[in-house]
Amino acid sequence: MTDTDAIPAGIEAALRNVARDLHHEFEGTFSEENVYRLACDSYRELSRTAEVSRWLVISTEKFTRQRLAALTHAETAMGRAPSVLFLCVNNAGRSQMALGFLHQLAGDSVVAWSAGSEPGREINPLAVEAMAEIGIDISHEFPKPWTDEFVTAADVVITMGCGDSCPLLPGKHYEDWELADPAGKRLAEVREIRDEIARRVEQLASRLTVSPGWPTRMP
Numbered sequence: 001m002t003d004t005d006a007i008p009a010g011i012e013a014a015l016r017n018v019a020r021d022l023h024h025e026f027e028g029t030f031s032e033e034n035v036y037r038l039a040c041d042s043y044r045e046l047s048r049t050a051e052v053s054r055w056l057v058i059s060t061e062k063f064t065r066q067r068l069a070a071l072t073h074a075e076t077a078m079g080r081a082p083s084v085l086f087l088c089v090n091n092a093g094r095s096q097m098a099l100g101f102l103h104q105l106a107g108d109s110v111v112a113w114s115a116g117s118e119p120g121r122e123i124n125p126l127a128v129e130a131m132a133e134i135g136i137d138i139s140h141e142f143p144k145p146w147t148d149e150f151v152t153a154a155d156v157v158i159t160m161g162c163g164d165s166c167p168l169l170p171g172k173h174y175e176d177w178e179l180a181d182p183a184g185k186r187l188a189e190v191r192e193i194r195d196e197i198a199r200r201v202e203q204l205a206s207r208l209t210v211s212p213g214w215p216t217r218m219p
Helices: 009-025 032-047 053-075 094-109 125-132 148-153 187-210
Strands: 083-088 111-116 156-160 173-176
Touching (some): 009 032, 009 053, 094 111, 094 187, 125 187, 156 187
Parallel strands (some): 156 173
């Protein structure tokens, strides 16, 4: 399969523009051609489940930027912020809420991503609503698959119901959070899940930002 297989000509041109912009954004760390290949791969991954195709190029640019940032983070071994990957099944509820909480609590002191083993078509609207009630906006997020870049860059991997389909790599600190899936739940139930996630993320953020060297990075 070539880089442009199954990608319409108009989209191919848009991805070329994405690659050019990201190449400059990352100050030439990656060649423009390699960025383009990654953008094509990101587009194919997202197009499998994308709910609204007209936003797909925008989502592809965001996804590609996240993957490039993860690659950059993984290559910076010393003096970098700790990093977390939240993994659930659909990346539509639990992992997205956890990511929103960690961004609010830790800011730039922690790097974090979220992903799913079987990405859904859209963010759970009740998860968005429940988070908006407490002032956290996750409406701009979108379901995405986990990739090698995210797993390699993460110091801590938090799994939420993805079981054996979650990636396992040596040298990572893994935690499995047993949380109900918000899918199909009423808003009141989603609020309860939200509050439990908030409690767990607060504890995680405290360990990451208050305890120097946690988790110990292994070779």
